[in-house]
Amino acid sequence: MKKFIYLMTGAALAAGVSSCVDTEKPVFQEPTTFMVNAPALQDEYLATTGDMDDKSTFMLTCSQPDYGFAAKANYNAQVSLTGEFTEEVRDENDQVVTPASYVTLTNQDVNNAVMQLRTYDLAVAMCTLLEITDEDSWADYIADGGKTEGFKVYMRATCDIAGVPGSFIASENVVSYNNVSLNYAVPTAGIIYIVGDLNGFAEPASNAALYQDYQLIEPEIGCKIYAGVFTMPSSEEAHPGAVIENVDLYTQWRFFTELASWSASGVQLGSHTDDFYKVPINELVETGSYTGNAVYGLGNWAVFLEEPTVMTLAVSLVDKEKPKVYYRIGEWDVTIAPDASGVNEPVFNAVETEE
Numbered sequence: 001m002k003k004f005i006y007l008m009t010g011a012a013l014a015a016g017v018s019s020c021v022d023t024e025k026p027v028f029q030e031p032t033t034f035m036v037n038a039p040a041l042q043d044e045y046l047a048t049t050g051d052m053d054d055k056s057t058f059m060l061t062c063s064q065p066d067y068g069f070a071a072k073a074n075y076n077a078q079v080s081l082t083g084e085f086t087e088e089v090r091d092e093n094d095q096v097v098t099p100a101s102y103v104t105l106t107n108q109d110v111n112n113a114v115m116q117l118r119t120y121d122l123a124v125a126m127c128t129l130l131e132i133t134d135e136d137s138w139a140d141y142i143a144d145g146g147k148t149e150g151f152k153v154y155m156r157a158t159c160d161i162a163g164v165p166g167s168f169i170a171s172e173n174v175v176s177y178n179n180v181s182l183n184y185a186v187p188t189a190g191i192i193y194i195v196g197d198l199n200g201f202a203e204p205a206s207n208a209a210l211y212q213d214y215q216l217i218e219p220e221i222g223c224k225i226y227a228g229v230f231t232m233p234s235s236e237e238a239h240p241g242a243v244i245e246n247v248d249l250y251t252q253w254r255f256f257t258e259l260a261s262w263s264a265s266g267v268q269l270g271s272h273t274d275d276f277y278k279v280p281i282n283e284l285v286e287t288g289s290y291t292g293n294a295v296y297g298l299g300n301w302a303v304f305l306e307e308p309t310v311m312t313l314a315v316s317l318v319d320k321e322k323p324k325v326y327y328r329i330g331e332w333d334v335t336i337a338p339d340a341s342g343v344n345e346p347v348f349n350a351v352e353t354e355e
Contacts, residue, residue: 196253272299
């Protein structure tokens with residue numbers, strides 16, 4: 001009888017544990033409350049910049065929406081010059097009739113509710129909202145007495161989970177920076193650089209003119225995906241005596257996010273963290289394509305090429321902490337589209353040729 005009681009007690013405990021586990025499974029719920037915090041320095045002077053290479057930032061913080069579980073969410077900010085945040089209006093031909101009254105600022109650490117926002121991006125947003133699109137419209141703005149100091153800019157925070165419908169939410173309150181300068185800045189596609197045998201592994205910091213020919217450029221401004229077409233030298237041309245058995249003599253490359261020195265940290269995207277490390281990807285030649293992960297490091301991708309080869313390369317920094325690379329043999333036209341989870345990725349389209 002005691003043995004039977006022990007068995008029943010064990011079964012009840014097991015059922016209780018199972019029930020507990022079931023109730024603790026993450027269940028998504030649409031958040032209803034979301035707040036942005038008033039900046040501690042909201043009345044201090046905030047200088048913007050028109051220099052795209054200026055990496056200076058300012059801060060905006062917000063609460064974390066309740067999704068029902070600890071979600072990896074994306075935090076960004078929207079900026080307005082009026083305090084209103086209205087969506088754009090399009091006509092039956094999908095043409096913009098009335099533009100949105102705000103512009104989105106990309107958080108440099110997108111998964112962090114303590115947002116780092118670029119002062120350059122703020123200048124671009126302000127110019128966009130003022131309908132300043134080029135140097136002529138900037139000159140007209142100044143000639144008409146347009147101010148460049150003492151702006152009050154309004155901001156709200158946004159949050160969403162990539163690929164999850166119903167997860168987007170904007171903060172129910174609006175905050176402001178009250179003493180902002182304006183600089184001429186128009187939307188410009190972002191750039192990164194390829195460094196490798198194709199350019200003699202010249203140090204980017206001291207060869208800015210050379211690297212104008214070795215840029216990967218955003219197909220869509222702000223998409224954080226960069227693409228370019230390059231002719232890679234044969235392995236024999238790059239490393240005399242190259243043989244397929246020796247990966248050290250393969251054609252090699254990695255990327256820099258800015259024109260920096262070899263010793264700069266956090267700006268080199270490679271195949272491995274270690275310097276001189278080579279990750280062979282001969283499947284690129286065998287199949288015509290390669291997709292893989294990148295890291296912030298000094299390792300190179302390496303492939304054995306019997307002859308000079310045209311390649312289309314794309315690098316995704318959509319998730320800055322998990323960069324990815326996409327390589328294709330030949331020349332392709334790269335566009336941007338969401339994958340099944342809603343995250344943007346490069347799409348390689350055949351280049352149309354004139355008959």
